[in-house]
Amino acid sequence: MGVDDVADGWQASARAPAEIADDDLTVIRHSESDPERFAVLVRRHGPAVGRYVTRRIGQERAEDVVAETFLVAFRKRAGYQDQGRDCLPWLYGIATRLMHRERRNEVRQLRLLAASGTDPVTAPFTDRVEDAVAARGVKRRLAAAMAELPVNQRDALLLLVWAGLSYEQIAAATGVPLGTVQSRISRARRRLRQSLADLDPAVPIGD
Amino acid sequence: MDELELISRLREEVPLASADRAEHAFLTSVQGRGTWPVRRHGLVRLLRLRTEAAVPLAAAAAIRRRRPAGIIIAAATAAGLAAAGLTLLPGSSSLPGNTSLPRNTSLPGNTSGASPAAARLLAKVAAAAAAQPNPPVRDSQFVYLKTWGAGSVCTGRPLANSDSARVAVPGDCVPEKPDEVQFWYPVSSLCATGAFLKDGKMTKFSFKAASVDPEQFPCSGNMNYPTYRFLQTLPTDPHALLRLIQHTDGHPGLYWWAFSTIGNLLYNGSPPPVTAALYRAAALIPGVTVVPDATDTIGRPGVAVAFIFQGIRTEWIFSKQTLQYLGSREINIANGALVSQTAIQQRAIVDHAGQAPG
Secondary structure: OOOHHHOHHHHHHHHOOOOOOOOHHHHHHHHHHOHHHHHHHHHHHHHHHHHHHHHHHOHHHHHHHHHHHHHHHHHOHHHOOOOOOOOHHHHHHHHHHHHHHHHHHHHHHHHHHHHHOOOOOOHHHOOOOOOOHHHHHHHHHHHHHHHHOOHHHHHHHHHHHOOOOOHHHHHHHHOOOHHHHHHHHHHHHHHHHHHHOOOOOOOOOOO | OOHHHHHHHOOOOOOOOOHHHHHHHHHHHHHOOOOOOHHHHHHHHHHHHHHOOHHHHHHHHHHHHHOOOOHHHHHOOHHHHHHOOOOOOOOOOOOOOOOOOOOOOOHHHOOOOOOHHHHHHHHHHHHHHHOOOOOOOOOOOEEEEEEEEEOEEEOOOOOOOHHHOOOOOOOOEEEOOOEEEEEEEEOOOOOOOEEEEEOOEEEEEOOHHHOOOOOOOOOOEOOOOEOHHHHHOOOOOHHHHHHHHHOOOOOOOOHHHHHHHHHHHHHHOOOHHHHHHHHHHHOOOOOOEEEEEEEOOOOOEEEEEEEEEOOEEEEEEEEOOOOOEEEEEEEEOOOOOEEEEEEEEEEEEEOOOOOOOO
8 A cells, every 4th residue: 555656756756946926916826726735826926915914913813814814816817817927916906905804903993092002902912012102193093093994094004004015906996097096195194294293393284 | 084994993803714724613613523532533424524524514504593592512532623614712701610711822832831731741651752663654655553542512502691602512421422433544645545444344545536626625735634754844843743733734823723733743644753852842832631530431541641621631540550541521511411532442554454463
């Protein structure tokens, strides 16, 4: 019942020099005939997507959303065509849409931070919060303002700042026109500036 | 400082998520059920994805989609719970059955450790392990394991407290029928070809064939996917060993993480001096207790050490006579339901994959 005799091919590949990693698009195409290859993308992008989602809604809910993000991506992979060789913006877009059902949770945690100065989202990652009082004041104002933003504006703003996407990538990831993205972000910024204006003279009101 | 910069600093202490955990959560959800401890059997899961082709994979995803949110996790084993990201961190007081949410960044130096009874039991188990023969092993050989395992299918509802709805999910869990699987793990390399025999069918596997990232999964093995050779390199000083385990990818401050990692390493079967050190390291973990009577998957009675995390009690079961490791099981402490179970019926070093031990 030995299996050694049929294992030569695999052992040969084990000795081969490390391949240059395939880009995302190539992995996705291969994963259509070889589904488990999709796990490569999960490993590659899971850390960043996980961080983004955790930052928005907290670790407890993030795990579900991240797992589902990759499931959705996996189901839709055949439709992934021209969005580029790096699929991370696409994944951010899926995660962002899935987080809409967590909106109340996200806002609740922002309000908690605004009200108490303690952030439930970062609590698991910080041994002791020793913010300067001033910094905490800014944080609380910021959180209060972010909680009040319409969800579409918050999405665009956080895809820009936390996920590091360009306006064009945000437009592609969220499926809205570029002009709409620009307008959402500028509105969100104006609101935040207003809410912070009296705290810091270096942050002017208006454009 | 403008408002974009302020936002960019907000919550910037949130770390990158673990690639292992993301992968395991994905594989667990795609598979729809977890019969085996996920971290150890991640390899086998990857291979199942490969050997059972695309159709079952898509079907499993579809099944998963039909289940109510949250329930799916319960169908994974408790090791899967950790891997699938159910680790809940301190600050969440809504956890049922979680007496002390353990977080301590200086765990090995902690003087409290396991309960006195658990420490005594682990000391005896460690002495028994250390007395086992430790013959030299060749690179070309295989670790043979005859294992039994089962998960459970849970129909329970998430807890009423919606903010922690995913936690302590199992309500009514029906244990699955245990499967017998025999494994041949190459002694020296994850990239060499191993095999498992299930339902009379022999399937070869190799990490190389599972197209996982070689940087994350070196052929020589690591703490999550150990080879026998890797295990031989571990320190036999329990404090040093525990420190090393803590610094494995995961949640270094969490006692549960240390306990579950040791549990996975025990399952694999390590050289006797390392096995003994693993037990002595476990004795340093606060929250480890004794369960006087525990029965393993194939009905062998024993005594166990246990750790409760998120309403699930994970037990390592030992023979009362020989003090050898029999297996492990996970029990929902809210209702006593068995969430998952594994047993090692036989362990040996053999010369060829597919060869039964003599």
